Amino acid sequence: MTTPEIPNDESQMPQTIRSFVIRISAFVILTYPLGALGHGAEFLSAKLTLLPDAEVRLDVTADFGGNPLIADETEARKALQDPVRLRQADKLLPLTELAAPSLSQHQNWADFAPAAYLPSDTETQSHALITASWQWRSETPEIVFEMPKGRLHDVLLWTHDDADPSAPPKWMLLLAGDKSKAISVHWTPWWRRWQTVMASSLVFVLLGYFVSRNFTLRQRTL
Numbered sequence: 001m002t003t004p005e006i007p008n009d010e011s012q013m014p015q016t017i018r019s020f021v022i023r024i025s026a027f028v029i030l031t032y033p034l035g036a037l038g039h040g041a042e043f044l045s046a047k048l049t050l051l052p053d054a055e056v057r058l059d060v061t062a063d064f065g066g067n068p069l070i071a072d073e074t075e076a077r078k079a080l081q082d083p084v085r086l087r088q089a090d091k092l093l094p095l096t097e098l099a100a101p102s103l104s105q106h107q108n109w110a111d112f113a114p115a116a117y118l119p120s121d122t123e124t125q126s127h128a129l130i131t132a133s134w135q136w137r138s139e140t141p142e143i144v145f146e147m148p149k150g151r152l153h154d155v156l157l158w159t160h161d162d163a164d165p166s167a168p169p170k171w172m173l174l175l176a177g178d179k180s181k182a183i184s185v186h187w188t189p190w191w192r193r194w195q196t197v198m199a200s201s202l203v204f205v206l207l208g209y210f211v212s213r214n215f216t217l218r219q220r221t222l
Helices: 010-031 073-079 194-221
Strands: 044-050 055-063 085-088 091-094 102-106 129-137 142-146 155-161 171-174
Touching: 055 073, 073 129
Parallel strands: 044 155
Antiparallel strands: 044 055, 055 129, 085 091, 085 142, 102 129, 155 171
8 A cells, every 4th residue: 555645845735735625625515414504605516417329418507696716797607618628538628619608697506516515495595606508429438527727616526317317416526637537428339329320321222222223224225
């Protein structure tokens, strides 16, 4: 068993301490009795919904009504412009390269955060929330998100399986420079994808046309 190395560079210590404190705080927030939770959310909540045929939807929500790091709606919109990125091989893709985002302003935390993260009186309290949503079809059976270094807003990433809504969500807190675990999507074999079926149908139609045309030409030459 190896002992974790302690960074020798004193300049790294504040970041190390901050990372430790935030992780402990996230654990306490997500496991403490609901009635003890406050109104505000100090993280961006990123809900990843797993849909059929490798489709995924990422809803990232910012609370500008009770987040000390987000002063107003303008700051909330800035925080949602590039909250996390998708890791593909050796590059990080901004979400805007996967799909155009849609923005909605609402007061509904219940649909955009894990149940354990919600205050007990969340339905009676008013919220000031903005959600940015991206939806795309994954090119791989697993996806990995990564937080670029230097980011101010930490992200609580959690999954919701559309095929099994009752399944408890899995969550992880991403700090600047963190990478998520690989998340499996509902990968559809290539022979079952509608694009393949359509392409195969077109090939059969064209093949039938040329066979029929060739047969007709032969009949005319006899």
